[in-house]
Amino acid sequence: DQQVKQNSPSLSVQEGRISILNCDYTNSMFDYFLWYKKYPAEGPTFLISISSIKDKNEDGRFTVFLNKSAKHLSLHIVPSQPGDSAVYFCAATPQGAQKLVFGQGTRLTINP
Amino acid sequence: DAMVIQNPRYQVTQFGKPVTLSCSQTLNHNVMYWYQQKSSQAPKLLFHYYDKDFNNEADTPDNFQSRRPNTSFCFLDIRSPGLGDAAMYLCATSSGTYEQYFGPGTRLTVT
Incomplete structure (x- = not known):
């Protein structure tokens, strides 16, 4: 049973958009x-x-949102740049465990 | 630069022939991990060392073993590789926090 899921294997976005x-x-x-x-x-x-006790964290162009009731998190990149084209993995640390549980990844392509 | 190094980057082995993958780190981290990643799948933790303490995941096959002779080095031994063991093997380290630092990986091919 996969505990962390990324349901979109790929995403294509125009440069400058979110x-x-x-x-x-x-x-x-x-x-x-x-x-x-x-x-x-x-x-x-x-x-x-x-952290699981927060609902938002921001670092420059990157913001992560956590919705605990929906058990959902999202990463926002704005504005998107060509160098952002990569595979993005979501991961989580179980309580008290020294490990990461990964999702399958989403391949992001930024189009000029 | 402090880093995580994996050798070799590409490894080809024959079915059933033992193979060893190597990982070294200059970060002086006390935790080292081995992950297996098959194509288009999530990286899956095989085991990790917290200092010299070995922690095996419950579903890691016995065919996979690990050694950590010192803080800097960690090895992954596959005793009898099968075709299903072809994958990218990722080594990672951490200082005990949630953030892990990954090496570039070793791509294993089994013929």
């Missing part, structure tokens, strides 16, 4: 939620995180 990546989870016992970005031939790199 990109919204979505993630759903089934387990309420997660402490933190994270977004990782992955370029081809590289490992995932940490992008932004949010």
Whole structure:
């Protein structure tokens, strides 16, 4: 049973517009939620995180929103830039556990 | 630059022939992880070391073993690779917080 799900395998957005990546989870016992970005031939790199007690965290062009009642989080990128084209993974840390549970990833393509 | 290094980047092995993947880190982190990622799937945690303490995931096959001889190095041993073990293997480290730092991965092909 997959606890973290990204239901959109791909997303295409025009440069300068907003990109919204979505993630759903089934387990309420997660402490933190994270977004990782992955370029081809590289490992995932940490992008932004949010504690389960918050509902929003912002870092420059990146904002993560957490809706605990819907068990849903989203990553907003605005404005989108060509360098944002990558695979984005949503991940979560179970309470008291030293590990990450990942979603399947969403491939974001920013079109000029 | 502090980093996580994985060698080799690409590994080809024969069905049933033992193979070892290597990970090293210069971050001096006490936790090291091994993930398996198959095509278009989520990275899946195989096991991790907290210092010298080994933590195996319940569904990790016995075919997969790991060694951590010191803080800097961690190895993934696949005793008898099957075709289903072809995947990207990712090593990651953390200082005990939720944030993990990943290496570039080793792509394993089984022929």
